[in-house]
Amino acid sequence: MGLLTPDPGLVFWSAITFGILVFILRRYAWKPILQAVKSREETIEYALAAAEQARVEVEDLNATKVQIMNEAKEERDKLIKDARELKKSMLDDAKTKAQQEADKIIASARLQIEREKNEAILQLKEKVAEFSVDIAGKLLEEELQTSDKQKAIIDKYLQEVNFN
Amino acid sequence: MQLIKKLLALIAALALTISVHANDQHQESTDAEFDPMEMIMHHIADAHEWHVISYTNKQGQEQHITIPLPVILIDDGLHIFMSSAFHHGETLVRKGEKYYKLYHGKIYVTDAEGTIEYNDHHEVINAQPIDFSITRNVASMWLSILLIIGLFTSAAKRYRGPPAVPKGLQSFLEPLILFVRDDIAYAQIDRHKADRFLPFLLTLFFFIWINNLIGLVPFFPGGSNLTGNISLTMVLALITFFVTNFSGTKSYWGHIFWMPGVPVPIRLLLSVIEFIGLFTKPFALMIRLLANITAGHIIILSLFSLIFVMKSAYVGFVSVPMALMMFMLELLVAVLQAYIFTLLSALFIGMAVESEEH
Numbered sequence: 001m002g003l004l005t006p007d008p009g010l011v012f013w014s015a016i017t018f019g020i021l022v023f024i025l026r027r028y029a030w031k032p033i034l035q036a037v038k039s040r041e042e043t044i045e046y047a048l049a050a051a052e053q054a055r056v057e058v059e060d061l062n063a064t065k066v067q068i069m070n071e072a073k074e075e076r077d078k079l080i081k082d083a084r085e086l087k088k089s090m091l092d093d094a095k096t097k098a099q100q101e102a103d104k105i106i107a108s109a110r111l112q113i114e115r116e117k118n119e120a121i122l123q124l125k126e127k128v129a130e131f132s133v134d135i136a137g138k139l140l141e142e143e144l145q146t147s148d149k150q151k152a153i154i155d156k157y158l159q160e161v162n163f164n
Numbered sequence: 165m166q167l168i169k170k171l172l173a174l175i176a177a178l179a180l181t182i183s184v185h186a187n188d189q190h191q192e193s194t195d196a197e198f199d200p201m202e203m204i205m206h207h208i209a210d211a212h213e214w215h216v217i218s219y220t221n222k223q224g225q226e227q228h229i230t231i232p233l234p235v236i237l238i239d240d241g242l243h244i245f246m247s248s249a250f251h252h253g254e255t256l257v258r259k260g261e262k263y264y265k266l267y268h269g270k271i272y273v274t275d276a277e278g279t280i281e282y283n284d285h286h287e288v289i290n291a292q293p294i295d296f297s298i299t300r301n302v303a304s305m306w307l308s309i310l311l312i313i314g315l316f317t318s319a320a321k322r323y324r325g326p327p328a329v330p331k332g333l334q335s336f337l338e339p340l341i342l343f344v345r346d347d348i349a350y351a352q353i354d355r356h357k358a359d360r361f362l363p364f365l366l367t368l369f370f371f372i373w374i375n376n377l378i379g380l381v382p383f384f385p386g387g388s389n390l391t392g393n394i395s396l397t398m399v400l401a402l403i404t405f406f407v408t409n410f411s412g413t414k415s416y417w418g419h420i421f422w423m424p425g426v427p428v429p430i431r432l433l434l435s436v437i438e439f440i441g442l443f444t445k446p447f448a449l450m451i452r453l454l455a456n457i458t459a460g461h462i463i464i465l466s467l468f469s470l471i472f473v474m475k476s477a478y479v480g481f482v483s484v485p486m487a488l489m490m491f492m493l494e495l496l497v498a499v500l501q502a503y504i505f506t507l508l509s510a511l512f513i514g515m516a517v518e519s520e521e522h
Contacts (some may be wrong), residue, residue: 003394004210009236009296010210015303017185018399021371022308026363029316033341036323043327100315107219 131161200469208389208461211269212247212298228252233303237264237271239293264293271295301396304388308375316370319377343368343434348507352514361513364407367399370507376457376498380491391501394450401450405508409442412516445512449505456501460494464492 135157214231221227228352232248242385243259250257250266255266256278265274272280272290283289315337322334330338344366349358375391390396418424420438467487472481 006398007299007393008294008393008395009209010301010393011399012296013298013302014396014399015403017302017305018367018371018403021312022364024313025316025367028313029320030341030363030366032320032323033316034345034359036210037328037338037342039457040327098318098441 128161131157198469198472198475200466200473203469204462204465206269207465208388208392208458209269210388210393212250212266212271212297214303214384215373216267223385231303233300234298235271236296237293238296238300239273243293243355254435262293265290271297298435300388301390301393303428304378304385304390305375305396306384308378311378312370312374340370344506348503348510352507352513354519357517361407361411361510364403365506365510368404368509369502372400372453372505373499377495379457379461379499380494389458389461392454393459394454397450397454399451400505401446404449404512405446407442407509408445408512408516411513412425413518416516416518445508448480449508453505454503456497460490460497464490464494 055140138157139154165319170466199204210468212235213233216229216231217224218228227314230248230252232246235243235247235249237243237259239262240260243264245257245288247266250264255267256274256276263274263276263278265272265278265280266290267280270288270292272292274280274290281289315333319334319337322328322331345362348369349365350364353360353361372391375396377393378386379389381387420442421435423434424439426434464487467483467490470483471477
């Protein structure tokens with residue numbers, strides 16, 4: 001069968017041709033193409049990794065931001081609370097102090113009043129004593145006249161004395 | 165575009181050498197019996213001239229337009245002349261003391277009258293010179309490698325500079341190259357060893373595929389049955405054989421001649437089987453490609469022959485759609501056979517370079 005008999009001429013030429021083709025393509029096509037593709041793949045891989053890393057970093061950053069914001073919020077709330085408490089305590093203090101002051105003033109006023117009252121009573125007593133001495137003098141003068149009359153005079157003067 | 169222009173220019177240059185030749189010696193009568201077998205064999209066999217077209221002129225003479233190709237014979241020295249000297253086999257060429265005759269695509273040594281002698285089996289017994297002619301298949305192969313080199317070197321130019329998005333031709337070829345690299349080479353051969361074989365596998369794949377496609381083009385400059393020729397498939401299979409066995413590791417040869425882990429009698433038996441297997445693998449490669457491509461050509465040619473056998477143009481309504489279907493199938497077979505040949509080559513190489521551990 002002619003179809004199944006190799007022809008030395010074609011065997012020779014195809015071996016040479018294929019060899020040359022492999023040589024040329026390896027040098028001028030496969031090497032540059034495969035190298036470029038490989039370097040491109042590496043670039044893409046690197047870029048993807050970098051993007052992933054950047055994404056993780058951004059995520060971290062976001063988490064940190066949220067954390068910081070939460071902390072700030074807590075801090076603010078705490079500050080506000082503290083301020084409120086402080087205000088309340090200051091008010092309370094002020095109130096107590098004012099009360100105490102008022103109480104003190106009132107107490108001292110009372111003391112003053114008491115003292116003045118006592119003084120007044122003392123003076124009154126002195127006055128009463130003076131009056132009594134006067135009355136007694138007068139009585140003694142009256143006694144010298146009638147005892148009834150004396151009695152009536154004493155009553156009369158006593159009635160005239162108003163202790164208040 | 166540049167490439168296509170260059171190719172067209174090349175074809176035009178070839179066309180300038182076309183010889184128009186009047187076949188007026190034996191005027192074939194138009195109602196001679198059509199022999200499909202001869203027509204098909206003529207188409208799938210190699211030839212010493214590149215047939216472009218034949219027609220019958222007004223005088224009723226059959227005209228052949230062919231591109232003559234160089235004939236290189238080694239027979240008591242080197243003889244180089246153009247195949248047009250044979251006048252399609254009608255004239256003898258005398259070189260020194262010898263006469264050469266072109267008979268059914270082959271060159272024979274004859275006497276001065278050009279007598280062809282046959283044996284009992286109707287086989288030609290005339291002596292044949294060693295024929296290193298640039299035949300149609302060789303010319304077609306050279307055209308194909310110009311095309312391949314043009315395609316891939318122009319695509320390679322685009323890879324200069326920093327990494328960029330593929331464009332144009334590059335974006336068409338790159339997925340194919342990556343397919344061969346990832347799904348053929350890297351899938352079958354250890355990753356760190358595969359790169360060494362990539363140029364061979366890539367070249368193999370595109371060489372077979374493009375030549376399969378050129379073979380499917382039914383008019384000049386296509387139509388040569390290069391990948392359906394046993395000489396070419398044998399060379400490719402032999403290259404795979406040598407690449408495989410020259411890169412075989414110790415463990416590979418160990419598995420062939422002294423299979424570890426089995427009893428000695430079975431080892432002996434296995435070594436015989438494995439040794440035969442060394443040769444059957446490339447042999448199967450050779451026959452598979454040859455048979456698939458030649459079969460496709462024969463089927464398509466047979467379908468068209470039906471029209472002439474039945475002597476009715478109406479048969480064309482059946483033949484043409486069926487041939488069209490076959491052409492579609494052959495387009496698939498063209499890439500499939502290139503894939504299978506490359507895949508199996510990669511598989512054999514992968515087995516040969518496999519490391520010890522497994």
